Amino acid sequence: MPNVVLKLENVSKQYRLGTIGTGTLSHDLNRFFAKAMGKEDPTMKVGVVNRLDTVDGRYVWALQDVNIEICEGEVLGIIGKNGAGKSTLLKLMSRVTSPTTGEIKIKGRIASLLEVGTGFHPELTGKENIYLNGAILGMTKKEISSKYDEIVEFSGVKKYINTPVKRYSSGMYVRLAFAVAAHLEPEILIVDEVLAVGDADFQRKALGKMDEVSKSGRTVLFVSHDMGAIRRLCKRSILLSGGKVNLDGNTEEVIEYYLSDASNQVSRAINYGGGLKSEANELILNSIKIVDANNSTESLLSNGNPVYIKVNYEVLTEIRSMRIIAQLFTTRGDELFYSSDFVTWDRGMPRPAGKYESICEIPGNFLNAHKYLVRILIDVPKDKVLIPQTETISFTISELEYDQMGISLGSIPKGILHPKLKWEINKIS
Template sequence: MSDDRIAIRISHLSKQYTLGGPQEPYHTFRDAIINSLKVPLKVFNKAPPVEGFWALKDVSFDVEQGEVVGIIGRNGAGKSTLLKILSRITSPTEGTVELHGRVGSLLEVGTGFHPELTGRENIYLSGSILGMKRKEIDAKLDEIVKFSEIEKFLDTPVKRYSSGMYVRLAFAVAAHLEPEILLVDEVLAVGDAAFQKKCLGKMSDVAKEGRTVLFVSHQMGSIAQLCKTAILLENGKISQRGPVSEVIAGYMNQLGQGSMNFEAPTMGDRDIAIIRAVVMDDAGNPTATFTHMQSITIAITCRINKWIRGAEIRIAVRDSRRNVFTTDTGIVVDTNCMPEIIVAKAVIPGNLLRPETYFLTLAIFIPNQLVIDRIDDAISITVIDGGSKYAASAGLDYGCVFVDCFWTIEPAINR
């Protein structure tokens, strides 16, 4: 990577916080005199040991100009700490950060604005901090106000703003004052669905203009939609970096949501018994988490002690509200065959299941006659939005399934 193309360079970055230790208070001159008299007594009052916690440990990566990078990971992985260091809100314990360009940041609600100043005054203050001249800020003011939709409250102190109003103005300021580097944390989750969609569109526009974006979010659909590459943090360290789809898959496997397999405790004496089942992704890797675009393969292993004509294997897929759809297949029966173990595979195609948690019930039965074996909720899986057109609308009810209908649009016939 050419150095003249680097927007962000992070080398061996670490941040340690103190857990449970005493914080250094502010001292007056009088306190200093009193404390000096207490020094001999401190020998007998030893402070308890202080425990350190590494929020980030030896993190290194480069980001090129114009690159849009998603930062993902579990809560406590170090994502927000990383952005705070890049925003100069906190300093690193070890390592270095190089930033080539002005930085605009949108972190948690409550940072970045002075609560006693009005929205208008905070816009000019933010621009001044970025090194902009008043004329430059004047030229952007109307655009910022229009985007934030807070025109009526522009001259009201921001301490009186709702969290939604605060976020709208903060994002508008961060995105429109033309920073070369834009840092955005999960704070967008505070806004409504329409504003989230507008923010994602603006970040996409910023990227197309050649500016650099670091985007932290737990909404994998938004990450997939906006970013081409991503970084996965785990316990303060980089566990994966690469194409966004691969990193999201790694994150989903890290989550380990659901139970991706079933093992029967005993073989039993049934004529046909389900002894094992597993769910897999397109590459045949066992997993319990899928994007909505991925196909889901369910492999069911059955022990056949006696071949039974007319027997079928059924999978019932239920969502968290217990709505259900089923799929089944007949077992190819050869009454002359010896007992054996078979594996039946069913593939649920991608772009069918909406983002949800699903529970798979497995059964072997003869329709309208006999249930031979049944395991309720044998496996649970989670489907997340992998970048659909609905990804920007957090909390949207997707309906039961994604249906790719065939549409035609024709001119109306005048009558």
């Protein structure tokens, strides 16, 4: 019978949106009266799903009805995209803030590493900071003293231990901070992506230490976007999305599900609710979509098929010589092309008032299996910009259907593009 050391029961957490400080007094009074009258708190409405982009209420549920049980000695990975509630969950468990509803039950000492070097003071020496940081993380002076030599050894900054840490390089600083944290000995350790710091050599050392910690029978909760690290350290993982536990199980399965889930892709469409108007009110941009041949924005895209950029707009008063420009970038920001519909509309004939859709076809057998970014710009050349460069829409070609290399051994061919080029082979002799 495994011993459950950490148990979350129906844990929810509500946050208030916007600036805190305006109107809080009236909210407080409101709540107070509601409570006094025995009614439900008017600001809490359970059942609203947390989405960062569409928030109607002024309160948001960062976590809803989370139930997790963690057994002794287990190393649990927590994954999910930004805003899924990972950090909130860690904050609740590390007692930085308390849940709005539900209970968290803990057995033994719990220590959290949401950041390395918490409470480091730049004026204090390395040695003084080891003691201060250790105490902040919950160690007693005696415990720190007994581990002091080990910590200094691990950090590799022995020479500078009596120098104020403000003179340290950032690498030394991080190494010292991690060294303190790594020597904590709580029953439950919570770690938040602290490994994403330091040089490669130190990262290897840090991961090794994490391995060691997890093998020593301690319970560890590990949050990361680094699937490699999660795979290596955790047997079991939890996928959070929208503040709820979406999947709980074997790490491999959870990661596979997470990566393949289409809803985790950034939306391939922008809908401007009331339309995006040009300055002189002659044009409204309604939407930009990136679709496949079936007009779907949700499907998986393959490099063998064309991809369409659809720009939906309304001309309010006739515009002469306007053009819709589509820009394609790599995720590193290199511009791949800059194309427009100017020539297609008979070299800038006036467009009379009405609704339009300009479609740019990126042919199949052209892009590689990468993520690309699109931006739209609407202008009248040599005159004015109607709609300045829009925000970025990204799409990912996830399926490699066309591979001119023949065999890429399960990996993606090199190069930003993978166009179908014509080859001719002539046997000379």
